[in-house]
Amino acid sequence: MINGNKRVVIATRGSKLALWQAGWIKTELEKRYPDIDIELKKIKTTGDKILDVPLAKVGGKGLFVKEIEEAMLRGEADLAVHSMKDVPADLPAELHIAVICEREDPRDALIVRTQKTEGGLQTAQGFKDLPHGARVGTSSLRRICQILNKRPDLKIIQLRGNLDTRIRKLDEGQFDAIVVATAGVKRLGMPERITEVLGPDMTLPAIGQGAVGIECRIDDEYIHKLINPLNHVETAICVRAERSFLKKLEGGCQVPIAAHARLIRQNTEGSGQKTEADCKVSTDNCKLVIEGLVGSVSGDRIVKGSIEGDPDDAEHLGINLAEGLIAKGAGEILAEVYER
Numbered sequence: 001m002i003n004g005n006k007r008v009v010i011a012t013r014g015s016k017l018a019l020w021q022a023g024w025i026k027t028e029l030e031k032r033y034p035d036i037d038i039e040l041k042k043i044k045t046t047g048d049k050i051l052d053v054p055l056a057k058v059g060g061k062g063l064f065v066k067e068i069e070e071a072m073l074r075g076e077a078d079l080a081v082h083s084m085k086d087v088p089a090d091l092p093a094e095l096h097i098a099v100i101c102e103r104e105d106p107r108d109a110l111i112v113r114t115q116k117t118e119g120g121l122q123t124a125q126g127f128k129d130l131p132h133g134a135r136v137g138t139s140s141l142r143r144i145c146q147i148l149n150k151r152p153d154l155k156i157i158q159l160r161g162n163l164d165t166r167i168r169k170l171d172e173g174q175f176d177a178i179v180v181a182t183a184g185v186k187r188l189g190m191p192e193r194i195t196e197v198l199g200p201d202m203t204l205p206a207i208g209q210g211a212v213g214i215e216c217r218i219d220d221e222y223i224h225k226l227i228n229p230l231n232h233v234e235t236a237i238c239v240r241a242e243r244s245f246l247k248k249l250e251g252g253c254q255v256p257i258a259a260h261a262r263l264i265r266q267n268t269e270g271s272g273q274k275t276e277a278d279c280k281v282s283t284d285n286c287k288l289v290i291e292g293l294v295g296s297v298s299g300d301r302i303v304k305g306s307i308e309g310d311p312d313d314a315e316h317l318g319i320n321l322a323e324g325l326i327a328k329g330a331g332e333i334l335a336e337v338y339e340r
Contacts, residue, residue, distance in 0.1 A: 006222065007037045011068045011077035014042040015162040017184050021212050022081040025101075028230055036226075041077050043068050065215075069095055072216070078223050079216040084208030084239055085181070089247035091215070098224055099214040100239050102232035104183035106210035106260060108143060108203045111185075112177045112195040113170050126196040130154065130177060137166065137175035141297055145256035146203045147179065148299030163188060179203070183210040204258035204293045204304075207242040211235055234263050234279055237314045241290050244318030249294065249330070255337045256295040259318070263311060264289055283311045292321045294330035297337070303330040 008029070012022035019040070026038050045067045064086040071077045073094060084100065091097070112124045124130050130151070137159030138144060144156050157175060159166055163184045170178045182197055214230065216223045238261035245259045263279035263286045279286040288311045295302040305328065307321040326334075 007039070008079070008223070008226065009039055009041050009077045011041050011043055011071050011080040013045055013064065013068070017083070017163055017188060018081070020187050021083065025081050025212070025214065025227075025230065029226065032229060033226065041071070043071055043077075069215070078220065079214055079227065082213050082215060083184075084211040084213045084243075085206040087208065087213060087215070089243055089250075094217055094219070095215055096218050097213045098216050099227045099231040100236040101212045101214070101230055103211045103235040103238070104186060105197070106205045107182045107200065108179050108198040108205065109182040109185055109194045110177055110179055110196045110198055111167065111170060111193050113173065113175065124177070124195070127151070127198065127202065134176040135174075137170065137178040138180075140179075140206070141254070141256045142206055142258050142293075142295075143179050143203055145295035145297060145299045145302065146258070146293075149295065149302055150202070150299075152299065167193065181206075181209055200260050200291060204291060205260045207246045207257070207259050208239050211239050213239070234283060237261075237283065237288065237311050238263060241288060241314040241318040244315040245290065245292050245322045246318075248319045248322035249326075249334065255334055256293070256297060258293040259290060259321075261288060261290040261314075261318075263287070286311055288314055288317060290317055290321050292325055294325050294333055296333050301329075301333060303328050303333065 010022050010026055012018050019042070022040050026040060029036070029038055045064050065080070065082060065088065068077070068080045069092055072080060073092065087097065110127055112130070130136070132153050133155055135155050135157050136147060137157050139158050139160050147154060148156065159169065159175065159178060161169070163180060166178055166180060167190070169175060177195070179198070182194065185191060185194055214227050216227070241261040242259040246257060249257055263283060265279045265286045287308050289306065289308040291304070291306045293302060293304045303325050305321060305324050307317050307324065309317045
């Protein structure tokens with residue numbers, strides 16, 4: 001039985017996307033516990049303040065969660081809502097990710113600027129149609145690596161800021177195209193702006209991309225009971241596998257690292273042939289498939305691999321995939337980057 005008299009404070013960044021995610025969690029909790037007073041506490045993180053420097057040069061993912069975690073440790077907030085792709089592999093000892101909600105589309109999205117020509121308005125139809133030397137905006141080393149590997153002719157320009165800021169800069173003509181997370185564009189109600197959704201064969205997603213996580217104090221049993229119904233087991237398994245891959249590589253924003261895990265159910269039809277379907281509501285008869293990538297910033301070297309196994313072994317599979325990539329040459333790439 002959950003006491004409805006308690007006040008619950010949700011810590012969040014102040015961007016439109018972060019507020020959408022935190023607001024969604026607030027609404028879901030209010031549906032289940034109408035007597036509980038739930039409020040949002042906006043916290044400006046270091047990552048939100050430093051917008052003119054690439055993340056790789058100022059500390060990486062932790063810049064988006066540090067102040068929020070400090071607020072929880074001081075007791076000023078009871079839980080925090082994060083985009084899982086922004087959460088570092090290592091957390092403070094007193095905190096953990098207790099819940100991971102059902103994942104939105106984890107893929108990257110290409111948004112191309114519509115340009116005026118003598119014949120009217122013209123927009124490239126996709127990545128392959130971008131003109132030679134087109135200016136592409138992104139600050140993600142993971143995206144830069146994979147884009148340049150396929151199109152070394154493109155000119156990559158650093159692009160930081162919230163999603164609406166990035167799209168505004170595109171519309172102003174500062175870029176010919178930008179690459180962002182599909183999930184964010186959809187959540188902010190702008191799916192029509194997407195020119196092309198880039199599949200994992202084009203750009204393998206970031207660890208945890210598309211998933212929303214809830215962080216709280218490990219010893220707070222009340223909050224655990226409150227948020228537990230929001231956990232999506234299948235997404236949690238996949239994200240845990242991806243994060244164990246990241247942790248084994250000791251990776252951050254300084255190195256192009258990507259991973260995407262899926263749960264796939266295998267069915268045998270009357271023909272005897274196997275068909276595969278994503279496991280969305282149960283892990284029964286499913287296998288966990290993880291793809292991983294480590295690359296050089298210039299995109300001239302990319303080491304890729306995949307592994308599959310039992311969903312119960314999610315963390316071990318992520319570690320084993322990382323060790324396999326290290327053996328194939330990823331270790332040399334990591335060493336060179338960290339030495340610099």
